[in-house]
Amino acid sequence: MSETEPAATDNAARAGAILHIDLAAVQANYRALAARTNGACAAVVKADAYGLGTTRVAPALARAGATTFFTALLDEAIAVRHSLAEITPAPVVYVLNGLAAGPATDFLTHDITPALNSLGEIETWAAAARAAGRALPAAIHIDTGMNRLGLPPAEMDVLAAEPDRLSGIDVRYMMSHLACAEDPDHPLNSEQLATFTAARARLPKAPASLANSSGIFLGSAYHFDLVRPGAALYGINPTPGRSNPMKQVIHLQGKILQVREIDAPRTVGYGATHRAAGPTRVATVAVGYADGYLRSLSSCGSAWIGGQRVSLIGRVSMDLTTFDVTEVSRDATRPGALVDLIGADISADDVAESAGTLGYEILTGLGHRYHRVYSGD
Amino acid sequence: MSETEPAATDNAARAGAILHIDLAAVQANYRALAARTNGACAAVVKADAYGLGTTRVAPALARAGATTFFTALLDEAIAVRHSLAEITPAPVVYVLNGLAAGPATDFLTHDITPALNSLGEIETWAAAARAAGRALPAAIHIDTGMNRLGLPPAEMDVLAAEPDRLSGIDVRYMMSHLACAEDPDHPLNSEQLATFTAARARLPKAPASLANSSGIFLGSAYHFDLVRPGAALYGINPTPGRSNPMKQVIHLQGKILQVREIDAPRTVGYGATHRAAGPTRVATVAVGYADGYLRSLSSCGSAWIGGQRVSLIGRVSMDLTTFDVTEVSRDATRPGALVDLIGADISADDVAESAGTLGYEILTGLGHRYHRVYSGD
Numbered sequence: 143m144s145e146t147e148p149a150a151t152d153n154a155a156r157a158g159a160i161l162h163i164d165l166a167a168v169q170a171n172y173r174a175l176a177a178r179t180n181g182a183c184a185a186v187v188k189a190d191a192y193g194l195g196t197t198r199v200a201p202a203l204a205r206a207g208a209t210t211f212f213t214a215l216l217d218e219a220i221a222v223r224h225s226l227a228e229i230t231p232a233p234v235v236y237v238l239n240g241l242a243a244g245p246a247t248d249f250l251t252h253d254i255t256p257a258l259n260s261l262g263e264i265e266t267w268a269a270a271a272r273a274a275g276r277a278l279p280a281a282i283h284i285d286t287g288m289n290r291l292g293l294p295p296a297e298m299d300v301l302a303a304e305p306d307r308l309s310g311i312d313v314r315y316m317m318s319h320l321a322c323a324e325d326p327d328h329p330l331n332s333e334q335l336a337t338f339t340a341a342r343a344r345l346p347k348a349p350a351s352l353a354n355s356s357g358i359f360l361g362s363a364y365h366f367d368l369v370r371p372g373a374a375l376y377g378i379n380p381t382p383g384r385s386n387p388m389k390q391v392i393h394l395q396g397k398i399l400q401v402r403e404i405d406a407p408r409t410v411g412y413g414a415t416h417r418a419a420g421p422t423r424v425a426t427v428a429v430g431y432a433d434g435y436l437r438s439l440s441s442c443g444s445a446w447i448g449g450q451r452v453s454l455i456g457r458v459s460m461d462l463t464t465f466d467v468t469e470v471s472r473d474a475t476r477p478g479a480l481v482d483l484i485g486a487d488i489s490a491d492d493v494a495e496s497a498g499t500l501g502y503e504i505l506t507g508l509g510h511r512y513h514r515v516y517s518g519d
Numbered sequence: 520m521s522e523t524e525p526a527a528t529d530n531a532a533r534a535g536a537i538l539h540i541d542l543a544a545v546q547a548n549y550r551a552l553a554a555r556t557n558g559a560c561a562a563v564v565k566a567d568a569y570g571l572g573t574t575r576v577a578p579a580l581a582r583a584g585a586t587t588f589f590t591a592l593l594d595e596a597i598a599v600r601h602s603l604a605e606i607t608p609a610p611v612v613y614v615l616n617g618l619a620a621g622p623a624t625d626f627l628t629h630d631i632t633p634a635l636n637s638l639g640e641i642e643t644w645a646a647a648a649r650a651a652g653r654a655l656p657a658a659i660h661i662d663t664g665m666n667r668l669g670l671p672p673a674e675m676d677v678l679a680a681e682p683d684r685l686s687g688i689d690v691r692y693m694m695s696h697l698a699c700a701e702d703p704d705h706p707l708n709s710e711q712l713a714t715f716t717a718a719r720a721r722l723p724k725a726p727a728s729l730a731n732s733s734g735i736f737l738g739s740a741y742h743f744d745l746v747r748p749g750a751a752l753y754g755i756n757p758t759p760g761r762s763n764p765m766k767q768v769i770h771l772q773g774k775i776l777q778v779r780e781i782d783a784p785r786t787v788g789y790g791a792t793h794r795a796a797g798p799t800r801v802a803t804v805a806v807g808y809a810d811g812y813l814r815s816l817s818s819c820g821s822a823w824i825g826g827q828r829v830s831l832i833g834r835v836s837m838d839l840t841t842f843d844v845t846e847v848s849r850d851a852t853r854p855g856a857l858v859d860l861i862g863a864d865i866s867a868d869d870v871a872e873s874a875g876t877l878g879y880e881i882l883t884g885l886g887h888r889y890h891r892v893y894s895g896d
Contacts, residue, residue: 156593156621189809189837190887214838215805215888216533239805239838242776242854244533259777262854285779289787290803290839294779321791330791399619400636402662402671410666414698414707426667428592428616432566432883437876438815460566460879461591461616462667477619477639499814502837506809510567510887511592 157513158428158461160480162393163194166518169206171375171388176207178358179365184210184351186372187222188238193434193508194376194392195516197225202519203375204229212236212257212370216244219254234314236281238291246270250278257281257317261297264307271310281315281351282308286337287330288321302344313348315368316341323356323364324382331360355380359387378501379491390489392505394512395480396427396445401467410464411456415441423468425452425475429483430461434507436497439463443496446487448474534890535805535838537857539770540571543895546583548752548765553584555735556742561587561728563749564599565615570811570885571753571769572893574602579896580752581606589613589634589747593621596631611691613658615668623647627655634658634694638674641684648687658692658728659685663714664707665698679721690725692745693718700733700741701759708737732757736764755878756868767866769882771889772857773804773822778844787841788833792818800845802829802852806860807838811884813874816840820873823864825851 154160176183185208191199200211200222211226211233213219219235226233232253237243240259246266249256258264258280271278282301285292293301301307318338322328338352349367355374357364359381371380379386402424410416410424427445431437435458443454445465452465467475484490490501497504531537553560562585568576577588577599588603588610590596596614603610609630614620617636623643626633635641635657648655659678662669670678678684695715699705715729726744732751734741736758748757756763779801787793787801804822808814812835820831822842829842844852861867867878874881 152622152625153594156625158592158616158620189807192837193809214807214809215535217530217888239535239776242774243535243805245529248529248533260854287786287791288789289779289781289785289801290833290836290841291777294781296780321786321789325790328791330786397619399616400668402666403673404666404671408666409664409698409707412665412698413702414664414705424666428620430566430591431876431880432570432591434884437880456667459667460569460883464667477637499808503808503814506837507811507884511594 154513157397157511159394159396159433159483159512160515161508161512162515162517163198164391164518165198165202165516167377167389167391168199168375169202169519171377171391172203172206172208174387175358175369175371175374179369180362181365181367181369182210184208184212184368184370185375186212186370188212188214188218188372189506190218192372192376192502193505195514196221198516200225201229204233205519208233210234210236210368212238214238216248216254220252223252223254234279240283240291241266250274255279255281255314257283259283259291260293261300261307264301264311268307268310277310277312279312279314281317282313284316284318284338284341286318286334286341288319292318298341298344305346308346313346315351316345316348317351320352320354320357323354323360324380326360335364373502376505377490378505386489386491390486392484392490393482394484396429396463396483398425398475398477398479398481399428400477401425401475412459413457416456421468422466423475424455425465425467425481427463427465427481428461429463430459432460433509433511434504435463435483435509436499436507438497438499439493443493444488446482446485449487451487452481531890534774534888536771536773536810536860536886536889538885538889538891540575540891540893541768541895542575542579542893544754544766544768545576545579545752546896548754548768549580549583549585551764552735552746552748552751556746557739558742558744558746559587561585561589561745561747562752563589563747565589565591565595565749566883567595569749569753569879570882572891573598575893577602578606581610582896585610587611587613587745589615591615593625593631597629600629600631611656617660617668618643627651632656632658632691634660636660636668637670638677638684641678641688645684645687654687654689656689656691658694659690661693661695661715661718663695663711663718665696669695675718675721682723685723690723692728693722693725694728697729697731697734700731700737701757703737712741750879753882754867755882763866763868767863769861769867770859771861773806773840773860775802775852775854775856775858776805777854778802778852789836790834793833798845799843800852801832802842802844802858804840804842804858805838806840807836809837810886810888811881812840812860812886813876813884815874815876816870820870821865823859823862826864828864829858
């Protein structure tokens with residue numbers, strides 16, 4: 143296929159690795175997730191769209207039908223707003239970190255909607271509404287067991303007793319966030335659902351939003367009026383332990399700089415942790431932990447070359463990683479040849495499992511030195 | 520001190536964390552390292568100057584006296600070259616990944632010097648010299664036991680037998696790289712030194728370079744004509760297990776978004792991994808693994824608030840991390856207050872130890888969402 147060689151551009155020729163991002167796959171994932179719910183489907187694009195590039199990903203999602211976007215930080219929301227300038231009607235862009243993420247005036251200036259996480263933030267936004275002389279939109283984030291962001295139970299009680307605190311606020315959604323949705327058998331899921339339902343009953347009537355990517359797969363009881371997938375849009379498996387219903391989005395290819403033949407008892411890399419057991423061909427690839435290719439992959443990661451799996455040997459270093467390519471043809475491992483670090487044969491989830499983390503961290507760590515190629519959309 | 524509050528700029532107010540980078544400390548570290556050797560002292564600025572920002576760090580190092588710079592990738596070298604445009608005479612900028620990092624013509628266009636890692640690269644560069652009608656500068660990288668980059672023993676033998684292969688190449692340095700320099704008792708150090716010395720004796724006479732940051736502390740036998748510190752410039756301890764001779768360079772402060780009071784048996788965060796043992800105050804800070812604050816810090820990291828250590832509880836999530844601030848005053852933990860994630864009380868090396876990695880990975884992972892404040896220089 144056309145991706146086996148770098149594009150003949152200066153940037154690709156000078157890059158240590160090439161990151162292909164399939165926007166059509168992101169769009170297909172959005173449509174597949176939206177089709178699972180009777181309500182609306184937002185798109186979570188925080189952390190630079192999980193490392194894939196907000197300015198390309200957010201417009202692609204808007205063209206696939208997304209009209210509601212979630213970010214964590216205010217500057218992220220402003221970047222999303224700018225990236226969607228051509229989209230009509232203007233999508234709604236939320237900041238999950240709420241008014242602690244920046245001044246209320248900045249939210250108004252850039253048409254950004256906060257998720258309000260406390261009575262204090264509700265008070266600030268209500269005051270901003272009075273000053274503006276109009277109702278201001280917001281989501282109200284209720285903490286139902288994550289204990290991270292959102293109104294704690296005591297503040298919920300106050301709000302239920304004094305609903306006028308919401309005066310001037312156009313409550314678009316009552317929302318909460320699931321802590322264990324990736325494990326459908328975890329008892330906290332149904333506890334959070336019950337807590338959320340009980341809280342809604344005590345508050346002024348408003349649409350509701352609870353489910354993240356994995357929450358969508360917990361069933362329609364969790365869907366309410368808006369689901370908020372993030373990771374699944376980008377190909378991460380929302381149903382760990384079962385087959386992945388999402389399309390793969392990224393393909394990361396590292397460039398071989400050099401191949402050497404070594405024999406026992408020679409060692410490879412920092413700390414001399416890998417000792418050759420016999421004649422070995424070692425390929426040095428121009429990707430390292432400075433690219434987000436985690437150092438915890440040392441001695442346990444793998445990659446693929448032309449349908450063959452190769453083992454990562456020694457330690458991942460800052461800019462370089464070494465693989466045992468003894469079993470791969472010399473032609474496929476010449477300097478300049480590309481190795482699949484993430485792709486059809488090895489997903490971001492697979493890499494994460496080797497590294498002892500989640501696919502989410504593999505995506506958000508994707509390096510800024512990669513030459514990025516977008517397709518689709 | 521003045522750093523306890525964010526600067527009153529829009530960017531700082533909207534950031535989840537503020538990263539202070541002390542360029543005067545980088546310069547002091549450069550001078551201290553240079554003072555330890557009778558030869559020259561280069562500055563390694565690959566990986567965006569170990570995450571601290573090449574465009575600010577490289578000129579500061581040049582003003583401190585550095586005239587030789589090392590990068591990994593060609594695009595990094597070009598960025599360094601641009602950042603040093605005002606410095607005279609023009610510093611020398613090397614690319615460690617050699618001619619596999621990009622076309623020889625790009626090296627010439629941007630006045631970048633390759634470290635040549637193989638006979639093939641020597642042949643390419645010699646041909647470029649013939650085409651240019653002048654000698655072209657290069658370093659020759661000899662592999663002495665790292666087995667990652669550089670001429671392997673068999674190619675060394677060829678070069679020793681056929682030194683004319685270097686015709687047209689102005690060999691500025693014969694260089695190699697130490698695999699275990701951070702462990703002064705590792706036998707590979709003296710083996711590499713002996714191999715390097717023997718190799719030099721068989722090749723045309725040229726200045727030599729072997730020591731990285733830790734190698735400088737192995738003693739003058741390792742210094743040769745040029746030392747190449749990287750991590751130590753940025754405050755990482757080049758002598759692990761002993762006191763750190765370098766000045767701390769970075770101070771990372773995360774912003775508290777919200778504080779909540781919980782009691783047993785409530786849990787905190789994803790996977791409900793942390794269960795409160797009793798009344799607990801939990802602060803949610805706007806930093807997560809998308810900022811390079813590694814997920815492996817989950818349940819084992821720590822931070823400091825006003826001289827008090829606080830424990831990271833639960834899992835690090837993408838944009839948020841939670842700390843137990845039960846013992847800290849309410850005033851010091853109000854929303855908007857700053858928590859020291861890296862600083863005087865907790866170094867990048869300390870964070871790395873909790874995360875099971877090296878300070879190098881903490882630095883190169885430093886997030887692009889941080890509001891960066893440079894001082895000194």
